[in-house]
Amino acid sequence: MNKIFNGLIKSGALFGLTFSLLILVAVNLACLAGGPKKIDTEIVGAWRHQEMLGDPQTGSMVIVRGMLLRENGTALFVDGGGEETEGEWYTRGNNLYYVSANGEEVYAGTYSTNGNSLLIQGNRKELWERVE
Numbered sequence: 001m002n003k004i005f006n007g008l009i010k011s012g013a014l015f016g017l018t019f020s021l022l023i024l025v026a027v028n029l030a031c032l033a034g035g036p037k038k039i040d041t042e043i044v045g046a047w048r049h050q051e052m053l054g055d056p057q058t059g060s061m062v063i064v065r066g067m068l069l070r071e072n073g074t075a076l077f078v079d080g081g082g083e084e085t086e087g088e089w090y091t092r093g094n095n096l097y098y099v100s101a102n103g104e105e106v107y108a109g110t111y112s113t114n115g116n117s118l119l120i121q122g123n124r125k126e127l128w129e130r131v132e
Contacts, residue, residue, distance in 0.1 A: 037090040037097075042113055044071045046131040051080075066131070096120060 046068045054060035063080035070076075075089045075098065088099040096108040109122025116130035 035093050037092060039071060039073050039089075040091045041071060043091075043096075043111065043118055044069050047118055047128040048131050049126050049128045067128075 047066065049065045051063045051065075052060060053063060065080050066078040068076040069089050073088050073090055075087050077085045077087060077098070079085070086101055090097050090099070091111075094110050094112065096111045098106045098108055100106065107122065109120045111118060111120045113119075118128040118130070120126045120128065
């Protein structure tokens with residue numbers, strides 16, 4: 001066995017095999033992660049999400065959040081209280097990710113579009129509408 005191994009090393013075949021395996025592993029990891037990071041121009045733009053909350057004691061209210069996904073990968077997020085946060089965004093396959101100002105990556109969920117609607121399915125389903 002040792003003679004075979006030494007022969008493979010001398011012939012360079014072991015290096016070629018090792019390199020091929022490393023490439024295969026790298027390709028598989030990229031596929032498992034949904035592919036390379038990219039900006040899906042189909043979802044670039046301004047989006048609004050409205051949510052109605054109701055309580056028999058206090059009544060009901062509507063919470064409106066917004067996000068502006070820019071083509072350069074930067075983003076502006078507005079929470080229900082009107083507070084703005086800058087960050088970044090990218091996609092991998094049909095998975096949407098946000099990156100906060102401190103560099104924390106957050107998986108938002110899988111997304112799909114239909115005209116002026118954006119459905120994000122992460123911990124819960126959120127339907128966003130494009131703001132013109």
